[in-house]
Amino acid sequence: MSQTARTALPPYVGLPTDLDAAYRRITWRLLPFLMGLWILSWIDRVNIGFAKLQMLADLKFSETVYGIGAGIFFLGYFLCEVPSNLLLEHIGARRTIARITFLWGACCVAMMFVTTPAGFYALRFLLGVFEAGFYPGVILFLTYWYPTERRARVFGLFMSASALAGVIGGPLAGAIMTGMDGVNGWAGWQWVFLIEGIPSILAGFVTLFYLTDRPAKALWLTDTQRALVVADLARDAAALGPREHRILASLKDARVWQCIAIFFSIVTANSALTFFGPSVVREAGFTDPLTIGWILSGAYLCGGAGMILNGLHSDRSGEARLHCGVPALVGAAAIALLGFLVPVSPALSVVALTVAIVGTMSAIPVFWQIPGRFLAGSAAAAGIALINSVANLAGFGAPAAMGFLRELTGSVSTGLWIVAAVEGFALVLIFSFVPPEPPAPETPAPETPAPEPRIAVA
Template identity: 45%
Template sequence: MRSRYTAPPIAGDAIPRSDSPTFESRTYAKVSRRLIPFLMLCYLGAYLDRVNVGFAKLQMLNDLRFSETVYGMGAGIFFLGYFLFEVPSNLILHKVGARRWLARIMLTWAVISASFVFVRSPALFYTLRFLLGVAEAGFAPGVILYLTYWYPSARRAKALSLFFMAIPLAGIIGGPLSGLIMHSLQGAMSMAGWKWLFLLEAVPSLVLGIVILLYLDDSIAQAKWLSDSEKALLARHVAGDNAHKTAHLSIKAFIGDRRLWLMAAIYFCVVLGQYGLTFWLPTIIRKAGVSDPLWVGIFTAIPYLCAIVALPLIGMSADRLRERRFHLAIPMLIAAAGFATLPALGSVAASIVCLSVAAAGILASSSQFWSLPTALLGGVSAAAGIAAVNCFANLAGFFSPAIVGWLNDLTGKSTAGLIFISVAVVLGATLVFLVPARSVNR
């Protein structure tokens, strides 16, 4: 006679139901492990190629006899190209898929970044910086849009925080690496250290651009590494999240949406502070008393180490509390305090402390900001809206180095530029509270 007894399942072997919190958590952890580290690595390459001009400046200005104003204009003109091509880029990505379009972006900018070895005049410097902006337009907003295909609003702040950790990682890795390249390869094969910097730091982006084609999936449905039940859960959550979002029916309605312009104004202030930090950080440290490019690079890593601790902590807190506005505004005010205090300091140690405060605050703000527009828009509106907000706000990337460079030349000091950045970031923090909490606290 067959026994009716059935051994109970072993807890460790139990398979959670597809509607259980455990299954949901495991599924999103699986998605994050697959996507976030790789996208971070790609953005690290993007950011490194975008801002390594700040290190090249330490040698390039003397070699080419460029003024601070020429440097500031060249650093900033990148964002004019970015501005013009960002919205079309995101709309193309939404149509053709992230895999091919992100690969195209990375391969193009790698070639252009390496071409900086041929710079001889301000005109060529401006041209290549503009083309680099055109090439890279759409990468960051494209990834932000891509993450909306996988994560609902309630889980997106943490994912975005982890992705934006690539910015401080670029500083932690790129600072010492850039300093080492310029220190060690100065004069090698009759080439200046800053030329080696542009050439060698373009290689990772070139390699990753090829890898994207083999690694990324355009959608949940195409992900062979997910089970059918995992795909169903993810698709259900994204569809439910998009149900309450705005879908603009016309260009007029889209342009007339005041929320988008408010978002652009807030992010303009964040970006102004972000690039005030990244483009001038090596110069600030050198003026504090550090002359060797290698040590400048090592010291620039410290503020980014502080930022890399702050980003995930603030992102997890924002998701846990379902609160977005204070998690954006408070880091902005902290960053403004760091910028405002810098002009009163002279020592290397004190400057590093203030730069660390500024870096942690402004980079946390950059990631937290995207919880606002992605909570409001879905579908094609998300593709256009994210790109529109980002491209208008990134004009600050043009104005920030240009204005700071002009103020530095005009006054002979960095004080006026830092105060200008601080005031702009405070203004942005104030604008955050014009966003209705009920619209974004999900």
């Protein structure tokens, strides 16, 4: 078959068995490790939601102070994310991700010594500075290893680690707060930051020896596998056609800002659920920290399954718009319903919270298929980081607003309804700005192979 015919084939049709084996090896090599780092990152980012159950009373912090402190993380994230991703493009993922992992772990440990709102704000801001670049950096890193038709599933697997972090982090934080409270004179919430920060510091050193920047440098692949993957990525780049590579041009591209608006809507809901999930469960009638942890563990387990299955179905169908917009709409509807159920029914509140987490999280990995359609190279590094950093300003606004409204009204319901309206708007934005995927080209008829020349053997 000619190279032109190979390029025109729809995803997974006629791909060589050796190439599939190469991608399987890449997946088993990279994804478990990156997912482990993302679990550590997510736990260290959101453990404040569980620490809050004891921390506010111990330090005499108000709900508004907590909301600002939880959200100020994203201001540091916003300021440093684009520079971090551009640095990754120039010095490689291995050194960049190692630096990020070590520093966020150290900052998490330092949180145990907070005594004032100013110190709380400063360390949360620094945590955002140190974590900046990890998530969009991994997204960019994975585009170096996988062609377009394989990415939604891979993104879904990687991002499901945030759900696994919820599965692990909730019971872990609850157990630490219950079992370690008072040990060595430290409160349970202080032990949460110490015990959950140390593994990230260690993981930073491991990253330096484990990650490989590009397929061409992967000595753990065979020579044949490296050649096949490099050729397949070149095929994918050629099939996508011309894309923007210039950094400044990508930042001026209206499509980048349209993606920011879409992701902002989704992040608003995700941040509200992340930082106020434990408070919502407690307001629904569950007061024991360990019980709250197990409830959220089950909800995030369902969310992780949703991310993986939705990403897999998006890859198989070749469709991204509906696979992003519909889950976001489902999440929004569940959050709105949750606002009505929290004061009424503990059991139904947990069901609504679970559906909200599944819908919101399932939209995220498929969303990241959209920027890759028109960005590449350094423009992708800057564009993906810009989309993630600006949209994640919702991570500052949503917790701050939730904390203020909780203190003002005495209930989380009003904040939940506002968050639901913002997330529901994501579907409108997607249908307004994202064009439908073009139909997959028909598979051309096989070419008649030319007769092989006869070679005389002496």
